Amino acid sequence: MTLAEKIIAKAAGLPSVQPGEVVTAQVDLAMIHDSGGPRRVEPILKRLGTGLWDKERVVLISDHYVGDPNEESHAILELTRQWALKNGVKFYDAQGICHVVLPQKGHLSPGMFVVGGDSHSPTGGAFGTYMFGIGATEMAGVLATGEIWIKVPETILIEWKGMLPPVVCAKDMMLFLCGKMGMDGARYQAVQYAGAAIGAMDMPERMTLSNMTAELGGQTGLIAPDSTTAEYITNAGGSPGRWQEWATASGAVVAEHHVFDATELAPQVAAPGSPANSAPVDTYKNQQVDVVYIGACTGAKYVDLKAAAAILKGQKLAAGVQILVAPATKEDQRKAAGDGTLKVFEEAGAKILPNACGICAGYGSARLGKDIRCISTTARNFKGRMGDASSEVWLASPYTAAASAITGYITDPRSYAGAS
Amino acid sequence: MESLGNGRAWVFGDDIDTDVLAPGRFMHRPFDELAQNCLIDISPDFAKNVAPGDVLIAGRNFGVGSSREQAAQALKARGLAGVIATSFAGIFYRNAINLGLPIFVGDANEIKNNAKVGLDVDTACLSHEGGTVRLEKIPEYLLKIIHDGGLVPHLEERFANERAGR
Numbered sequence A: 001m002t003l004a005e006k007i008i009a010k011a012a013g014l015p016s017v018q019p020g021e022v023v024t025a026q027v028d029l030a031m032i033h034d035s036g037g038p039r040r041v042e043p044i045l046k047r048l049g050t051g052l053w054d055k056e057r058v059v060l061i062s063d064h065y066v067g068d069p070n071e072e073s074h075a076i077l078e079l080t081r082q083w084a085l086k087n088g089v090k091f092y093d094a095q096g097i098c099h100v101v102l103p104q105k106g107h108l109s110p111g112m113f114v115v116g117g118d119s120h121s122p123t124g125g126a127f128g129t130y131m132f133g134i135g136a137t138e139m140a141g142v143l144a145t146g147e148i149w150i151k152v153p154e155t156i157l158i159e160w161k162g163m164l165p166p167v168v169c170a171k172d173m174m175l176f177l178c179g180k181m182g183m184d185g186a187r188y189q190a191v192q193y194a195g196a197a198i199g200a201m202d203m204p205e206r207m208t209l210s211n212m213t214a215e216l217g218g219q220t221g222l223i224a225p226d227s228t229t230a231e232y233i234t235n236a237g238g239s240p241g242r243w244q245e246w247a248t249a250s251g252a253v254v255a256e257h258h259v260f261d262a263t264e265l266a267p268q269v270a271a272p273g274s275p276a277n278s279a280p281v282d283t284y285k286n287q288q289v290d291v292v293y294i295g296a297c298t299g300a301k302y303v304d305l306k307a308a309a310a311i312l313k314g315q316k317l318a319a320g321v322q323i324l325v326a327p328a329t330k331e332d333q334r335k336a337a338g339d340g341t342l343k344v345f346e347e348a349g350a351k352i353l354p355n356a357c358g359i360c361a362g363y364g365s366a367r368l369g370k371d372i373r374c375i376s377t378t379a380r381n382f383k384g385r386m387g388d389a390s391s392e393v394w395l396a397s398p399y400t401a402a403a404s405a406i407t408g409y410i411t412d413p414r415s416y417a418g419a420s
Numbered sequence B: 001m002e003s004l005g006n007g008r009a010w011v012f013g014d015d016i017d018t019d020v021l022a023p024g025r026f027m028h029r030p031f032d033e034l035a036q037n038c039l040i041d042i043s044p045d046f047a048k049n050v051a052p053g054d055v056l057i058a059g060r061n062f063g064v065g066s067s068r069e070q071a072a073q074a075l076k077a078r079g080l081a082g083v084i085a086t087s088f089a090g091i092f093y094r095n096a097i098n099l100g101l102p103i104f105v106g107d108a109n110e111i112k113n114n115a116k117v118g119l120d121v122d123t124a125c126l127s128h129e130g131g132t133v134r135l136e137k138i139p140e141y142l143l144k145i146i147h148d149g150g151l152v153p154h155l156e157e158r159f160a161n162e163r164a165g166r
C-alpha cells in the first residue's frame, strides 16, 4: 500500500484499502479556527443536540480575525474564546497561523489521520500525517462523532532528483508544479513528495510543499517521515512514534509518477489570477512592485524570514516600495528577534504586522489599496484576494520577494545570492 | 427501464467553478437570494426556470474553486435532481454528498440541452429519448446520506436512534 492507503486503512480499522473504496475513518485530531470554527459549527452541534466526541482531540486556533481592528472581527474572536472556555478544548489564542502553530506545538505525528477546517490543511502532510480540509457541515459531523467518510484516493508520486541550487526553494517548486500541472492537476488525489531534494529539506520547507498541494487540487500532500521529521516533532514536545513504519511500500501502485530535476529549477513567479500563471522569474522581470508582503502559513515561517533577510541584509529598499512582514507565529517571531533576522527588516523600514492571516485573507488595515501591485510569499493570488479588486498579487518565494524590494521591480534573487 | 419523467437537461461545459455557482457578490446576502443567482453569470435562465426533476450535465472539473458549501446548496435549493459530470473537484463532491445533492461521475455529453431526461438515483441511470446512460453508482454508504437529506439530518436520525436505544 502507499503511505496514504496505509494511514487510511489504520484509521478505518481495516487490514487494507483500495483506491475508490469508501470507508469510515476514525479521526485522531480535528483542527478548527476562528473563521470556520465555533461560529459555524455551533449551530449545527446544537441542532444535533450533542457535545464534542472528545475534547482532547480538538484544537482551536484563532488566526483569521486576529489583528483586524474591525468590530465584527472582535465579536467573532470573543465568540471563539467563549466557545473554547465552555468546551474545554486546547485553544491557541493569537499565537499565529493555524497550519504552523499545530505542528510547532507538537500536535502532529506520522500515521495520524487529521481533519482541518481550512483548505490549506494538507500542510500537515509534511509530517507523514494524513491531513485534509473540510467544510463546516462536515466539521460539525466530525466534532459530534469523531468519524468521517473518505473515498480512498489514488496516489500521485512527485519525485525531485538532485539538490536545489542556492536561493531556490520549496515555494519555487510548488509554483513550478502549479504551472506544469494546473490547479486541478491532482484531482483530489493524495500527492506524495519524494527524492533527494526533499530529503535534504528542513520541516518548514517541507510544510510549504504540502501546504500548496491545495493549489494543485490534491486532498493531502504527504512526505514520508525520516529522522528530520522525528527530530522536529521531538523538539516540539510531541512524539514521533514508530515513524519508520510510515512509508510507501516498494511495489505499491501509484496513479502517476512524475520526476523532476531540482538542480535545474529557477526561481518562479506567478502572475495575478492563479498560482498556475507561473513562469521563471526572468519572464516577469520588468514588472514594477509597490508592496512586498512576507506573510502567511506558506511563506512567513522562521526559515522564510531568514531567507528574505539574507537577501535584504545591508541593502536599501527602492524608493516608494513598502515591506510588510507578518511572521507566521509568535514562536517564529521570537526566533527571528533572537538572531537579528527581525532587525534586518526593521532597518529596511519594514512594518511588522500581527502573527495572523491578515491581508492574505483580505483582513486588517494593511489590505492592498486601489491598483497596488504586490509581490507576496502567500499561496493564492485570485482577483481581489488581498484587498481592492484592482490590486494585483504576484506570488514568489521569500528570496524573490526580498530581491524585488531592493530594486522595485520583480527581480531574480540569484543576483543577490552572494549576500547570503 | 424507468420512465422518462418530465425532467429537463441543463448542459454546461468544463470547469464550472464555485464563483459562478455561488457568486461572491451574493455571499453575504440571505441564502435564498444567493440561490436565485446560482449560475446567473453564464446561464441567466437557470435559477429562474430550473424545475424539480431537472438534471445538470457538465464536463470535467465541476465545482472547482473555493470550499464554499453554498455552491452545492444552491443547486439543491433550486430543486435539481442531480448533477452529472465527467469529473468533480474533490471538495465540491464531498459538499454535495453532505448536503444531500445526488452527484454522479459519468459521460452524458450525448444529451442535448433542454432534452427530456429521467434520473434514477439508486440505479445511477439517466434515461433520455435516445436511450439510457449508465453513470457511476454512488457508494452505498454515501447514498444513505443523500436519502436522509444530507449529513446533518443523517446524524440527527442516528443520534435519535441511539437515544431511543435502537
Ligand code: SF4
Residues within 6 Å of the ligand: A097, A098, A099, A118, A120, A295, A296, A297, A298, A356, A357, A360, A361, A378, A379
Ligand atoms: S495565512 Fe492565508 S493561506 Fe494561510 S490559513 Fe491564513 S488565510 Fe489561509
